[in-house]
Structure formats: structure tokens, C-alpha cells
Amino acid sequence: MHIMEGFLPAPHALAWSAAAVPFVAAGAWKLKRIVTDHPEARLQLAAAGGFAFVLSALKLPSVTGSCSHPTGTGLGTVLFGPSVMAVLGGIVLLFQALLLAHGGLTTLGANIMSMAVAGPWIAWAVWKGASLLRLPAAVGIALAAALGDLGTYLVTSAQLALAFPDPVSGFAGAYVKFAGIFALTQVPLAVAEGLVTVVVINALAGRGLVPGVGGKA
């Protein structure tokens, strides 16, 4: 889902960066509040960031014959809500932009919007929806992580289609093209991310340390 350095026209790059700023600022504020109010949560915050670090470093093969990486943002979203993930995911993306030439500084805003904002908010909505439907916590977590992962790639596809509409079929045609590259490859990887997220939350959550998750999962 990394849009490469320079691969969004300047106005798009600027607009996505401007859009990302308030999310990252709100996330930083929430992060600070969590650390002050619940110092004991620092360990799990580190785990949430760490999980996104590992998963987004792993390029995994998919049935389409391409490889892609999961996002790892669903775990932190379920534990702490979506807003802190804008910061934690942003750190991951900055690391990759500076040290791996994956993504870039001009496209950082767009990549934050897809992986660190849209993905977590989708995961959050799914997680809340699953709770309302009284699905078992493990099922809710797996669905949230998987759909947040997949949603990230659909947003990336939309960002690219907006910037590079097809000369004939316009945005829709380009969206189908980019989503065809990203989304199909991502489906099995998103499922795998959902399963692994359940296991890691289960390992982190025992004895009710995580509100709403511990004991139920």
C-alpha cells in the first residue's frame, strides 16, 4: 500500500498531508492522555506499535503470485481505539520512507491516511459492530483486523485512482485497475492477519488487563 516517493502529483500529496495532520495531532493527544492516566498501559502501547512494525515488515506471498504486507494496525485499534494508531502507524511509515525507500515523504500523508487512519477506523467500526451483534470477542477481533487491513489497500487504490484516472473510463476504471492489483492479493493476507491478531491479543490480554477484551476472548 505504499505509494512511492513522488508518485502522487504535488496537489494530491499536499492535500493528503493536510488531511493527515489533524489525525496525527489527535492521536498524539490521546496517546499522551493514555500514558498519563494509565501508565501501566505503556507496555501494551509498545506491543501495539511493535505489532504494526513486525507485520508491515513482512512481505508475504499471496495466491495471485504477488507479494504484499499486512498492516498490523487492527491490534492497537482494538486495545486503544483508532486515533492512537495514526501516530503508531505514522512512525512505521516514516521508518520505511527514510530507511527502506518504501513510500516517501511526499506521499507520507496519503500513506498515513490509508494505513494509519482509514484502516484503524474501519477496524474500529467492525469491532464495535461485532460487539453490538454480541459476536464472540475473538471473532470480532479477527474481522476487525482483517477488514482494516483490506480497507487500507482499497483506500490506497482510491488515492491512486483519484490521482491517475483512466483516460477512457475515468476514476472508476482506474480504481478497478488499482484495486485489482492490491485487493485480491491482500485477501488471504488479511485473513492471516486477523487470525494472528486474535492470538497476540489473547496473549496480551489475560486477567482483564485489556478493557472489554480480557476474559471474553
Place this chain on the structure above:
Amino acid sequence: MSARLNYLLLGLAALIVAAPLLLTPGVEFSGTDDAARDAVATVSPGYTPWAEPLWEPPGKEMESLLFAVQAAIGAGLVGYAIGRRHGRDSK
């Protein structure tokens, strides 16, 4: 949730990831990010990127190293948090 279910889920995830390697032999598994870059070139042949990465890993091997470092940092944090949790529980 039982430990057995954990193992089952991990095994299933490993199977999902490993299956393409066995089912589609002779495929290179190139990255989707690169495929998207190539798709941009076909949709908008006139587009030239207006920025370059400040720094690029010098070669594939160094790139692998940095990806491994990224994964190691993350796995270390997750493992530390889980370890602390279990240490506290067993007291």
C-alpha cells in the same frame, strides 16, 4: 481462550501464507507496490515522479537487512510485553 485454539489459529495463518509457495511454483511474487507503480505508467504514460527518496538501501541485501531490523524491533516489543504479562501472572 484455550491454548489449543491459539495453536490452531497460528497454524491456519501459517498455512494461508505458505500455500501460495506450494500451489504456484515458478512465480516470482513481485511486490504489489511495484505493480501499482507500473500501472501508473500505463494509465498516465506522461507522468514523471517529482521527488526521489532521500536515501535508498544500496542493493537488495541491505534492503532485506533493514526489513529484518524492522521486524526484529517489532517482535522484540511484542515479545517483551507478553513476557512481562506472563511474568506478572506467575508471581
